Amino acid sequence: MPILNAESVDEIRVPIQRDIDIILARQKGRHLAAQLGFLGTEVTMIAAAISELSRNILNYAKEGELILKKVQKSAQVGLVIQAIDQGPGIADIEQALKDGFSTGHGLGLGLPGTRRLMDEFEIQSEVGKGTIVTVKKWVK
Amino acid sequence: MQVPILKQGPYLIATLQSALSDAELLDLRDALAERVGKSRSRGVIVDVTVLDVMDSFAARTLSAIANMLRLRGSDTVIVGIQPEVAMTMVELGLKLDGVTTALDLEEGLAYFKRGISG
Numbered sequence: 244m245p246i247l248n249a250e251s252v253d254e255i256r257v258p259i260q261r262d263i264d265i266i267l268a269r270q271k272g273r274h275l276a277a278q279l280g281f282l283g284t285e286v287t288m289i290a291a292a293i294s295e296l297s298r299n300i301l302n303y304a305k306e307g308e309l310i311l312k313k314v315q316k317s318a319q320v321g322l323v324i325q326a327i328d329q330g331p332g333i334a335d336i337e338q339a340l341k342d343g344f345s346t347g348h349g350l351g352l353g354l355p356g357t358r359r360l361m362d363e364f365e366i367q368s369e370v371g372k373g374t375i376v377t378v379k380k381w382v383k
Numbered sequence: 384m385q386v387p388i389l390k391q392g393p394y395l396i397a398t399l400q401s402a403l404s405d406a407e408l409l410d411l412r413d414a415l416a417e418r419v420g421k422s423r424s425r426g427v428i429v430d431v432t433v434l435d436v437m438d439s440f441a442a443r444t445l446s447a448i449a450n451m452l453r454l455r456g457s458d459t460v461i462v463g464i465q466p467e468v469a470m471t472m473v474e475l476g477l478k479l480d481g482v483t484t485a486l487d488l489e490e491g492l493a494y495f496k497r498g499i500s501g
Contacts, residue, residue: 262405269402269436287436287467291475294438342476353439356475 255311257297259326265297268309272324275311279320280382288360289322289380295353296326296376304330304373314379321362321381329373336366386411390422394495395457396488398430408444415448419457426495427452430488432463442477449482458498459483462491 255275257268272293276286293309300307307328314321333339342355354376358364363379384407388397395418397411415427429445431437437445449459460483464472472479485491 266402266404273435284467284470287471288474290436291438291471294436294440295475298438298440356439356477359474359476360471 253313257309257311258306259297259300259309260306262301265294265301268297268311269293272311272322275313276322279313279322281322281380285380285383289324292357292360292378292380293324295357296324296378299353299376300326300328300330304328307373319381321379324361324378326376327373332370332372332374333366333368334370336368340366386414388414388418390418390424391492393424394426394428394492395419395422395424396428396430398488399433401433402435403441405440405444408441412444412448412451416451416455419452419455424457426498427457427459428488428491428495429459429461430463430491431461432465432487434463434465434468437464437468437472437477439475439477442472442479446479446482458495460485460491460494462487 255271257271258264259268269290273286273290276289281289297309300309307326307330310325310327312323314323340355340358357378361378361380365377366374368374384401386397386399386403386407388395395415397415403411418424419427429448434441445461449461452459461479462485464484483494485494
């Protein structure tokens with residue numbers, strides 16, 4: 244079996260255009276998470292984060308892309324999920340991160356919930372241009 | 384994939400066979416609303432054992448199914464939420480408010496039988 248280079252940036256890109264793409268993204272994410280050494284509940288949390296981020300893309304931007312990749316910081320291995328869209332952007336990020344806030348069709352739990360499931364959370368957004376949400380989880 | 388809905392006495396049992404897309408979940412809702420009327424069912428069990436994750440949309444739709452079936456005169460029990468799925472739902476803040484849950488199909492049926500005899 245080939246040994247993955249520590250610097251390798253194996254990247255999985257999943258276009259998010261329809262609801263079934265969410266299932267595909269989740270399957271790919273699960274597979275990568277298990278490969279990287281995540282266990283039971285953590286794999287499920289990663290799958291749930293992928294679901295919420297993909298759903299945000301569909302609800303707010305109609306379409307976008309999910310990027311899944313391995314990340315390494317010295318001996319630590321982790322998984323990065325990046326949700327990218329060219330949608331309307333988020334005017335008030337602080338508000339969007341509050342439980343219960345939603346301008347779409349969700350419960351308003353998507354972003355704050357995802358933040359709780361992952362170790363690191365970053366959001367860049369520009370009104371009229373789009374949004375990039377980057378989340379990371381490290382193998383314990 | 385369509386979710387098979389089986390009639391067992393006065394109950395309906397819908398067992399998910401794989402992860403469902405949003406559209407399939409809504410189809411299940413519509414199918415159950417119709418079937419409880421046709422079968423005059425007093426209880427519906429939705430078995431989600433196969434689900435490897437329950438996100439906000441799935442949780443919201445299952446709550447909606449339970450509320451809608453209540454209006455149709457039928458009680459709903461969601462069974463089979465796996466431990467990792469439950470843990471993740473708690474982190475996400477998903478509560479399935481007002482929805483009865485049971486460990487598995489057996490417990491779900493026991494819940495209905497208790498309700499009818501008691």
